[in-house]
Amino acid sequence: MAxxxxYFDVNGIGESIRYILHYGGQKFEDVRYQISGWPDKKVKDALPFGQLPLYEEGDRSLHQSLAIARYVASQSKLLPNDLWEQAVVDSYVMTIYDFWFTKVIPFVKETDAAKKATLKKEILDESIHFFFSRFDKVLKEHNGFFIGKLTWAEFILVGIIEAGNLFLDYEIEKNYPHVKAAVQKVLSLPGVKEYIAKRKVYAL
Ligand SMILES: N[C@@H](CCC(=O)N[C@@H](CS)C(=O)NCC(=O)O)C(=O)O
Known part of the structure; x- marks a missing residue:
């Protein structure tokens, strides 16, 4: 099935989905839209909730990045079989998204320069430490992974770190050795590594 x-032609919340698909050797069409000039009214109006990413398989379609990532992760063998483990992995994924949607996105969307600077300072001084010291501890205690083995949560972590670093002009992972090692691990996985070697470096 095709x-x-x-998604947009940037990393954002779509890139970890691309990584998961490439890691699993899944053939897919990587359809990209330019951010400049968005909204393209015709495209936006055709989307179920006006936003990207959207995933299609045959004649079915799925919106919401985490629903898509989880689904393609199951096909790439990145979803544990055990239901409790699946829930634990989901909980880490949602916590990574808490960082993204409650801290980074308000900063990205802020248009007032002074307020934007305040939000950035809070992220760099507080939020990164709050979230990433905890992620680091969990990874340290579980052999470098959230639940002791590679799952889609590490892919989501890397995608959000990369996108966050681009927006914040920072290196979120720099003080967190186990997070940093997880980033390196995911980026050097088969399929992901080859994709990264070919992709262009995004600037936002
Ligand atoms: N909760 C949604 C959020 C989707 C979202 O925020 N998409 C943004 C790009 S990252 C978008 O489509 N922005 C353009 C718009 O809203 O017109 C998800 O995780 O997929």
Whole structure:
């Protein structure tokens, strides 16, 4: 069945989905939209909730990045079989998204320069430490992974770190050795590594 991932031509919340698909050797069409000039009214109006990413498989389609990532992760053998483990992995994924949607995105969307600077300072001085010291501890205690083995949570972590670093012009992982090692591990996985070697370096 033909697979298509629709997202902007940036890393953002789509890149970890691309990594998961590439890691699993899944063939898919990587459909990209330019941010400049967005909204393209025709495209936006055709989306179920006006936002990207959108994933298509045959004649079915799925929105919401985490629903998509989880689904393609199951096909890439990145979802544990055990239901408790699945829930634990989901809990880490959602916590990574808490950082993204409650801290980084308000900063990205802020248009007032002074307020934006305040939000950035809070992220760099407080939020990163709050979230990433905890992620680091969990990874340290579980052999470098959230639950002791590679799952889609490490892919989500890397995608959010990379996108966050681009927006914040920072290196979120720099003080967290186990997070940093997890980033390196994911980026050097088969499929992911080859994709990264070919992709362009994004600037936002
Ligand atoms: N909760 C949604 C959020 C999707 C979202 O925020 N998409 C943004 C890009 S990262 C978007 O489509 N922005 C353009 C718009 O809203 O018109 C998800 O995780 O997929």
């Amino acid at each position: 697979k298509k991932l629709h």
